Amino acid sequence: MSDIQKLARKTVQALTPYLSARRIGGKGNVWLNANEAPDCNEYQLDCHQLNRYPEFQPPELINAYADYASVNNTQVLCTRGADESIEILIRTFCEPGDDSILICPPTYGMYSISAETCGVEVREVALQANFDVDYLAVEQAVNAPNSNIKIVFLCAPNNPTGNMLDTQKLIALLKATQGKALIVADEAYIEFCPEFSQVNLIAQHENLVITRTLSKAFALASIRCGFTLAQASVIEMLSKVIAPYPVPAPIAQIATQALSTSGLSIMLERVKILNNNRRLLQNELANIDCITEIFPATGNYVLARFKDSAQVFSAFANDGIVMRDFANKPRLENCIRITIGTEAEMQATLTTLKSL
Numbered sequence: 001m002s003d004i005q006k007l008a009r010k011t012v013q014a015l016t017p018y019l020s021a022r023r024i025g026g027k028g029n030v031w032l033n034a035n036e037a038p039d040c041n042e043y044q045l046d047c048h049q050l051n052r053y054p055e056f057q058p059p060e061l062i063n064a065y066a067d068y069a070s071v072n073n074t075q076v077l078c079t080r081g082a083d084e085s086i087e088i089l090i091r092t093f094c095e096p097g098d099d100s101i102l103i104c105p106p107t108y109g110m111y112s113i114s115a116e117t118c119g120v121e122v123r124e125v126a127l128q129a130n131f132d133v134d135y136l137a138v139e140q141a142v143n144a145p146n147s148n149i150k151i152v153f154l155c156a157p158n159n160p161t162g163n164m165l166d167t168q169k170l171i172a173l174l175k176a177t178q179g180k181a182l183i184v185a186d187e188a189y190i191e192f193c194p195e196f197s198q199v200n201l202i203a204q205h206e207n208l209v210i211t212r213t214l215s216k217a218f219a220l221a222s223i224r225c226g227f228t229l230a231q232a233s234v235i236e237m238l239s240k241v242i243a244p245y246p247v248p249a250p251i252a253q254i255a256t257q258a259l260s261t262s263g264l265s266i267m268l269e270r271v272k273i274l275n276n277n278r279r280l281l282q283n284e285l286a287n288i289d290c291i292t293e294i295f296p297a298t299g300n301y302v303l304a305r306f307k308d309s310a311q312v313f314s315a316f317a318n319d320g321i322v323m324r325d326f327a328n329k330p331r332l333e334n335c336i337r338i339t340i341g342t343e344a345e346m347q348a349t350l351t352t353l354k355s356l
């Protein structure tokens, strides 16, 4: 170990960093590995006052998101992507070395990475056989004697399996864990199935937190803009911990345009197209021989299990199609996640699969 490695915190020495799609990289011209939108809009930037610090939480942006999400503007915090929201939640509510978070794998990887970098322990309650949340086991873990679980991260649509939450069971869990733990519903993909949002529960449940992002359906992954929705009491605590100027002014300008009436209608049109492309792909996947299982797709991605995913993955790579490999994740053996792209990209995907 080098001197510098020895100088770092022990948790950081031991840490395996999150391998984002961009860090893994790939070669090709069809990018279906990061659940990004396939199209890009244009935005206007006003660069006249870049010498000034931005507003802590730009009111125009916060009001626009509050309107869009049907919450009060005191119930919104803007962050550097939903990923920063995850980290701020942990840093605000979990005592390093004492408290823990609970995750339900297989699920999104950043919950555990953020906890580890904060010195917060990660507990697990596995998803059930059908990949739905095991609500009773979660409740028992939180309410166990000496439990130190402060935050439960649930992801819906779950990345990568696509499962949704059961609203009645979520309400029961919120009531049973009130005053003990926050229940976070990660709704990064909720625009693709807005009827499943749990946002209406915020008014009744102080321990519910919802995380959102502009990275997926809004086609703005590059600007790193996310939102946390919760009662004002939670938002106030998070505001003590977040950086002093967390929203760069150019980002606020772009995000506000994306949330304008015309911006929202572009997003809704994109969702319609991508959901349609997903149905086309799903229908065709059902007839493909090398596939053994198709998961319930609800976001802009489909997880599929193959007879031999390594062979499929390299066939895609040979054809310049970059996918996300989940084959070495527990319970996702031979699974590949396919982002929904343009119709042409879906056709290219099917052409490769049919050639096998």
Ligand SMILES: *Cc1c(COP(=O)(O)O)cnc(C)c1O
Pocket (backbone or CB within 6 Å): 035, 080, 081, 082, 083, 084, 108, 155, 159, 186, 188, 212, 213, 214, 215, 221, 224, 225, 226
């Ligand atoms: C993409 C993703 C995020 C991160 O979103 P950013 O706003 O880009 O940080 C969070 N949660 C899930 C489930 C995601 O898939």
